[in-house]
Structures are given as C-alpha cells and as structure tokens.
Amino acid sequence: MRIALTGNPNSGKTTMYNALTGSNEKVGNWAGVTVSKKEQKIKNAYCNNQELIAVDLPGAYSMSPFTSEESITSTYVKKENPDVIINIVDATNLSRSLFFTTQLLELGIPMVVALNKSDINSKKETTINVAELSKQLGCPVIETISTSKQGLNELIQAATKQSTQKQTAPFHQKEIDLTNKNEVENADRERFSFVNDIVKKVEHRKIQTKDKNINDKIDAILTNKWLGIPIFAVVMYLVFEISQVWVGTPIADWLVAYLEMSQAWVGDLLANANPLLSALLVDGIIGGVIAVIGFLPLVMVMYFLIALLEDCGYMSRVAVVLDPIFKKVGLSGKSVIPFVISIGCAVPGIMASRTIRNERERRATAMLAPFMPCGAKIPVISLFAGAFFNNAGWVSTLMYFTGIVLIFLGALLINKITGYKARKSFFIIELPDYKIPSLWQAFKSMCNRGWAYIVKAATIILLCNTAVQIMQTFTWSFTVAETADASILATIATPFSYLLFPIVGVLSWQLAAAAVTGFIAKENVVGTLAVCFVGLENLIDTEELVLMQGAGQEVAGIIAITKIAALAYLMFNLYTPPCFAAIGAMRSEMKSSKWVWGGIGLQFGVGYTVAYFVYTIGTLFTAPETLNTVGALAGLFIVAIFVITIAVLIKKANKKVKEEYALTSK
Incomplete structure (x- = not known):
C-alpha cells in the first residue's frame, strides 16, 4: 500500500x-x-x-x-x-x-x-x-x-x-x-x-493573528532594510569564526595528531615491506585521505551551526532581507534559499532552484549557486588560511562574501547575455514562527552531512589519491621515476601549470595537478597537494606534514609561492567550475546543454579573472619587482578572451532584443 x-x-x-x-x-x-x-x-x-x-x-x-x-x-x-x-x-x-x-x-x-x-x-x-x-x-x-x-x-x-x-x-x-x-x-x-x-x-x-506578537517584534529588527544585512553579515562571520577558529581547529588538531599516530603505526607494520609499496600506501593513499579527513571537524561544526539557523526560522528572514537587492540583478529572494543550501553542498542547493517559477531566473540561480563555497571547499580554505595566514578567521569570511559578490556580478552578466528586461515582480514567502532549534535534529543533520563527506573521502578521494600517487611514482614506460618531475603526473599537469602561471607566479605542476583533480571533487585539492609534496623526492618530512595540519606553518617555502599567490590560487579553486556531481545537477535542473556549457564557461572565466586580478594587483602593491611581465601579459590575454566573448554575447542579445521590439512595434 x-x-x-x-x-x-x-x-x-x-x-x-x-x-x-x-x-x-x-x-x-x-x-x-x-x-x-x-x-x-x-x-x-x-x-x-x-x-x-x-x-x-x-x-x-x-x-x-x-x-x-x-x-x-x-x-x-x-x-x-x-x-x-x-x-x-x-x-x-x-x-x-x-x-x-x-x-x-x-x-x-x-x-x-x-x-x-x-x-x-x-x-x-x-x-x-x-x-x-x-x-x-x-x-x-x-x-x-x-x-x-x-x-x-x-x-x-x-x-x-x-x-x-x-x-x-x-x-x-x-x-x-x-x-x-x-x-x-x-x-x-x-x-x-x-x-x-x-x-x-x-x-x-485567544490571540488573534492581527495582533502583534514576539515574532513580529523580532522580525521588525531582523528584516529591517538597514539592520537586516549587517546582522546577517555578523551571523555568518560568527558561523565561520566558531567553526574554523574557536571550536573546529582545536578538534581538528587533536584528530590530525591521532590520525598521524595511526599512519605511523601502519608505517611501522610495513617497515620491512617494499619501500615503493610503503610509500604508495602510507604516504600516498593514507596520507592523502588523512589530509582531507583532518578538516572534518571544521566542516561538521559549520554544518551544525547552519542546521541551527535553519531550524530556528532565521533563513526565511534572510530571504526577505536580500530580496530587494536580488531583484536589482534579475533574481529574487527565492534564490537566497538555494545559495544558503549551497554552503553545505552545491548539489542540493542547485536542486532547490526548482522552487523558482521563472525559467531564466531558475537557470541563473542553478548556474550561480556553486559560487558559494560548499563544505567540500572548507578543507581548501582551511589549508591556505592555516598555512599562509596564521589561521585567520577573516579568510573564510572573505571567501564567502566574495562568493556573494560574484553571484551579483554573475547575475548582471547573465541578464545582459540573455537580454533580460526589468519587470515588476512579487516575492511571497512563508515566515515560519521562531522556535528554539532542536540540538538533536542539528546533530543528526551534522552527522548525516559529515557521513557523506567521509564516504566521499573513502571512495572518490581515495581512488583519486591512489591514481595521483601511482602516476607520480611511475614514468610512461611504467618504470619507477627517478624524480617526481619525470613522472606521468608531472607530464600531464605541466601544460596546465602554464595556465596557472599568471595567477601564482611560478610554474608548479603540483599546483596544476591539484587544481585539475579538484574538478572531480574539491577536497582532492588538499589530498593531491599532500601526495605531491610527500613523493619520491621527500620534499616534506613525514613528521612535519604542514599540508595535513593546516595550522600556522609556512608552506610558501615548500611550494615557493607568496601569500598573494596563495590567495589567488585559493580563489581560483573556489570559483571555477564545481565538482562533477554539481555539474550533473546543473544539467538536470537547467535541461539545456547550452545553458550548462554557458555556466561552466562563466564559472571558469569569472574564477580565473578574479584570481588573476588578485595576484597581479596584490603583487603590484606588495612586491612589484617580483611580477613577471610575460606572465602578466599572458594572463591579461586569457582574461581579454573571456571579456570579448561576454561582449559578443551581449551584443548578440541586444540585437535580438531590438529585432523583437521592431516586430512587436509594427
């Protein structure tokens, strides 16, 4: 039945x-x-x-x-x-x-x-x-x-x-x-x-609906057009500060220490085994997965706090506060819900866009939702925040609010490309009563999302790290590479390193390999970096794996990039196209290959452009003598191609709008 x-x-x-x-x-x-x-x-x-x-x-x-x-x-x-x-x-x-x-x-x-x-x-x-x-x-x-x-x-x-x-x-x-x-x-x-x-x-x-109650009084503050957005900014800052500095980091440090003890125990068991097998299993596979799992506490604390905000009824108020701003870029308050859900994972965030009736608005929301850094990107943010910025909480906050800005700018570009005309629209949303959030429900939500994170680490990330370690170990003739630079991985990733050169200032196939594997799952960026820098050349002592600790140690000396370059590389990984699962969700919701490929192109172009300008402008202000002219010009050429493509599409859309107007005016 x-x-x-x-x-x-x-x-x-x-x-x-x-x-x-x-x-x-x-x-x-x-x-x-x-x-x-x-x-x-x-x-x-x-x-x-x-x-x-x-x-x-x-x-x-x-x-x-x-x-x-x-x-x-x-x-x-x-x-x-x-x-x-x-x-x-x-x-x-x-x-x-x-x-x-x-x-x-x-x-x-x-x-x-x-x-x-x-x-x-x-x-x-x-x-x-x-x-x-x-x-x-x-x-x-x-x-x-x-x-x-x-x-x-x-x-x-x-x-x-x-x-x-x-x-x-x-x-x-x-x-x-x-x-x-x-x-x-x-x-x-x-x-x-x-x-x-x-x-x-x-x-x-006994109390009539028309009578003002405590909910109405709270709403008068939280949805106020002047106070609503600053309050939202403070709330989100506290979420990131608590999850990634105050609570998440101490738990992560304890977990990493325990995992490293387990890794050392496995290494001792394989002490008499083939050195190649030991390096592949201990440093490559286990080390790469530990690098990702070590950030799990930060992710889970954030999931817990977001669940509390959802359960108490605050998120609907956020939609009301942001609706007037979103309308100015052709979206509405209904788009806020997919964007907020994307903080946990882009896939359900993209799927939530189906609650939007207008087709163009729904597709635009699905396309822009991945700009919000999801739980899978937290390890990447935490890695670079810890290694280059002494675990500063502002790094995470900056990344999330940069994502919001890119959503607005992306929506404006989509409007221009599609020939969107401003129209009067109404936003109707139910404001549920405030309630004390359930700690048990938040805990279950945290565990459910955390388990999905662990499953991904034990499957996709494990397989990816294994493949990366094998490719880094062997040459194309399947003999052991004398140096990692002669490996299969280095030869595959090197061409991509030229693409990254204008935004990091160095030719590093390791950074390129991490960025490429990040398109499979963003957690792979951390795992691949850990594997690449614990390879045959032993660039990092296994007892001092700063890539696994993500806490206050200078990775710059190891991967030879500046803090500005690290910030640019971080933004490139956050704002370029999301993982394959999210792209699949985009295809499912958009129901148009043209929109999907357009979305991927927009995401890559925006992510690369942001990273390029952060690195170039930041370097000009901090150390202009280190800026490579050839790299700067090459990056400017790539950005120019993106800008010209957008301009051509906008011109084409305007021509179509004029033709339609001419037909209707006859």
Whole structure:
C-alpha cells in the first residue's frame, strides 16, 4: 500500500516521513526543503505486519502547480493513484492549509488529515475542535506532533482503514475555463470562503493573528532594510569564526595528531615491506585521505551551526532581507534559499532552484549557486588560511562574501547575455514562527552531512589519491621515476601549470595537478597537494606534514609561492567550475546543454579573472619587482578572451532584443 504524504511547505511532512520510515532526509524550518519525491518503507512498529510505503512529496499550496516542484506533487497524486493520502495540515495556520485539503478531497482518493504542530497551538492557547473538523471535511482527522512522534500510530491505523472507504468531498468546484483569469479568481474566492467558514466553526484563538506578537517584534529588527544585512553579515562571520577558529581547529588538531599516530603505526607494520609499496600506501593513499579527513571537524561544526539557523526560522528572514537587492540583478529572494543550501553542498542547493517559477531566473540561480563555497571547499580554505595566514578567521569570511559578490556580478552578466528586461515582480514567502532549534535534529543533520563527506573521502578521494600517487611514482614506460618531475603526473599537469602561471607566479605542476583533480571533487585539492609534496623526492618530512595540519606553518617555502599567490590560487579553486556531481545537477535542473556549457564557461572565466586580478594587483602593491611581465601579459590575454566573448554575447542579445521590439512595434 502506498501512502502519499502531502501538505503545504513547512507543515512537517519530511519530519513525519523520517519518523515513520527511519530516514534522515533534510528538514528545515522554511519552505523549499523538499524538492523531489522520496519513497521508503514504513517501519514495522507502525505497520502491523503490513507492507506500507510512504511517499514524501514536495510542499504545495494548490493542485494547480505554480512551480516545478509543485508539479511533482500534482502529477503524482493525479496520475499515480496512491492508495491513501495523508494530508499534513499545519494546525497553527488552518485557513491557509485547508485550501489545498479541499482540492485533494475532490480527487476522490481516500484521505486522512494529520493535524500537525498541535503542541504549538496549545502554547498559543488556540484550540481546534477535531471532531467537528472531521465532520466538516468528511474524513478522519488525527492530531499529531511529528517531532515527538505523537499520534503517528493512530494516523497510520486510520490511513489503512480509510484506504478501503469511498472518499467524498465537502466542496466541489464548478467547471471553469482555466484560461479565463476572472473565472479562476472567482472560483478561488469561493473556495477560500468555504474554508474560512469551516475555520470559524472549529477554531478558537485567544490571540488573534492581527495582533502583534514576539515574532513580529523580532522580525521588525531582523528584516529591517538597514539592520537586516549587517546582522546577517555578523551571523555568518560568527558561523565561520566558531567553526574554523574557536571550536573546529582545536578538534581538528587533536584528530590530525591521532590520525598521524595511526599512519605511523601502519608505517611501522610495513617497515620491512617494499619501500615503493610503503610509500604508495602510507604516504600516498593514507596520507592523502588523512589530509582531507583532518578538516572534518571544521566542516561538521559549520554544518551544525547552519542546521541551527535553519531550524530556528532565521533563513526565511534572510530571504526577505536580500530580496530587494536580488531583484536589482534579475533574481529574487527565492534564490537566497538555494545559495544558503549551497554552503553545505552545491548539489542540493542547485536542486532547490526548482522552487523558482521563472525559467531564466531558475537557470541563473542553478548556474550561480556553486559560487558559494560548499563544505567540500572548507578543507581548501582551511589549508591556505592555516598555512599562509596564521589561521585567520577573516579568510573564510572573505571567501564567502566574495562568493556573494560574484553571484551579483554573475547575475548582471547573465541578464545582459540573455537580454533580460526589468519587470515588476512579487516575492511571497512563508515566515515560519521562531522556535528554539532542536540540538538533536542539528546533530543528526551534522552527522548525516559529515557521513557523506567521509564516504566521499573513502571512495572518490581515495581512488583519486591512489591514481595521483601511482602516476607520480611511475614514468610512461611504467618504470619507477627517478624524480617526481619525470613522472606521468608531472607530464600531464605541466601544460596546465602554464595556465596557472599568471595567477601564482611560478610554474608548479603540483599546483596544476591539484587544481585539475579538484574538478572531480574539491577536497582532492588538499589530498593531491599532500601526495605531491610527500613523493619520491621527500620534499616534506613525514613528521612535519604542514599540508595535513593546516595550522600556522609556512608552506610558501615548500611550494615557493607568496601569500598573494596563495590567495589567488585559493580563489581560483573556489570559483571555477564545481565538482562533477554539481555539474550533473546543473544539467538536470537547467535541461539545456547550452545553458550548462554557458555556466561552466562563466564559472571558469569569472574564477580565473578574479584570481588573476588578485595576484597581479596584490603583487603590484606588495612586491612589484617580483611580477613577471610575460606572465602578466599572458594572463591579461586569457582574461581579454573571456571579456570579448561576454561582449559578443551581449551584443548578440541586444540585437535580438531590438529585432523583437521592431516586430512587436509594427
């Protein structure tokens, strides 16, 4: 039996789905968290030996889909014919929720209403007559609290029983012409009127919605047009400072020390083994993975703090604050949610763009989301911040706010290239009530994301580091390379080092190899650097692996680049195209190869341009005598190609707009 879980966004669907199935799907105190259909078998504790499948559908306000994720819900319910629907209704906002409920009832599919968040209602001294509501709707209504699993047994029992019953609808919409705007509006008004009549009969509020409460007072500060953005900046600075300086770094130092002891223990076991095998396994494979895992505490602390911000309801307010600014570049506050999610991982961030109705805006958001440094880039940031800038917290903050600036600039470029015309638009978002965030939910979210990070380190990064170590060990004739410069890896990476020369000031195939493997997974940048500088030439003593410690030691003397070059190289890795998984997500959401390749080109061009100007201008101010003229001119040539390409595309778009205007004006 298939049970479809439906409801408005932020009604508690995914929390209930996780409670029923034991899954760990992402939940958040904001709309747009669930953007695709998920299926899982319900736990035996609720099934009574029956095979029940729960289907978690994206949140929807209406059966007339407004966005692409709403169409998933509408299509599934109408065409897949679930055995029964559990409609999760937000008890704190009954009038809004029941509009969708009455539409579902008209389909004739057996349905049970889960009156969720009942505990919040009791705190607000609001009561709902459940028996009367059930009578008015013509289906069972069960009070539930998803977070504590209260009422879930009764809910599933009612759903299995209701699945054999014929469903009737209390309201039937008359046949209307959906292309006639007036008829549609009149039909909606009739439905709202019917819903409001039900609410008046069953709900009693001591505090009316129109009365200002503590939420409104907090919102007056957090969403203030002058205070909102500075507050957001301070909040994000504290997130990075806590995760990467105050808490994350001490834990990381302890973890690295323990991992290095384990590495030494394995090295002792292989003391009498073939030296080549020992170097491959201990220094290459294990050392490379440890270099990535050593930054796990920093990533997990950040995940934990972001989860707290999501759960308390603050993220929706951020969308409201940034909406006016985003509108100026052709986006909206809805784009904020994908960008914030991308701080954890670009893949779900890109997928979250499907909540945006406008196709151009949705594609632009998916294209720009990878500019936000994700969890996979944290090790790269931490490595260079620790090695070159004494673990300064401002490095991370600068990288994230640079990402935001690049999003704005990228959106402006996309507008020019696509011939976007400014239009009046409205941004509507639900502001959930503030609540004390659940430490347990934040911990689970942190562990879930952290586990995904570990799995990647144990699979993709392990394989990549192994391949890097093997290529660095052998020549093309598969004999052991006398020096790393004669290895397969050096010959492959050397051509790319010429591309990097204008932004780092040196020809380093090691840096080039790390940048190339970073396109597979950004964590590989750290792993590859660790492998390359612990190779056959023993450039770094294995007891002093500064690349694994990421704390206050000068790597500049080892890889021969300045602090300005390190900053430029860091930005190149952060703002050029993301990992393959994120590019795959871009292709899935954009549904256009032209847009995907355009996005990759824009990301590479922007990342290279930023890195070039940071290195060139920074060097001119700090040590102009060290700036290589040939390298500066070569880099300027590459940047010029990018700028000219953008100019040609803009000119082409303007010509198309003029042609369209000429046709419409005739």
